[in-house]
């Protein structure tokens with residue numbers, strides 16, 4: 001007999017800025033009812049259109065430091081001069097409640113999560129090519145030339161570590177990538193049913 005609930009699990013989704021993680025995760029939420037996506041805290045300035053409490057919790061350096069000191073973050077990292085972190089409480093509560101908790105974070109954060117939660121599943125989203133990644137970053141129009149250059153440099157470092165992730169998905173065809181991510185999350189979650 002199949003029981004009606006599956007246990008909570010932790011998923012990390014990483015990959016270069018511009019690889020399409022956000023779009024994929026937004027689609028995952030529509031496809032899998034028990035997925036819960038963590039909202040990170042960051043010291044970065046909001047981009048146009050970003051809403052505090054929706055895209056990120058935008059905080060000052062002092063507020064971020066307080067969270068670090070109080071052990072309020074599950075992981076955190078510095079990316080292009082700004083700090084980003086995962087609030088511990090929400091993620092832990094949702095795992096305990098049986099949700100499939102998704103963290104959209106960089107590779108430095110991904111490896112910290114693996115250290116602390118060896119059962120976490122690490123998914124790496126790859127762009128079809130570096131040229132395509134650069135075109136997407138520039139086309140987005142939200143970043144200065146300096147920020148695009150910093151993100152491309154970070155992308156090369158992130159790509160060099162992709163083999164350490166549990167699974168790699170190339171975001172070439174969006175529908176195929178959504179289907180692959182959905183299948184992976186469901187497959188891992190089903191193993192914990194019962």
Ligand code: 5GP
Nearest residue numbers: 017040076077079084085086104105106109
């Ligand atoms: P962006 O400035 O483009 O929103 O994010 C820059 C990078 O920081 C992306 O790779 C994004 O996934 C990552 N990031 C966002 N939130 C977190 C977080 O809470 N922790 C870590 N380690 N990285 C994060």
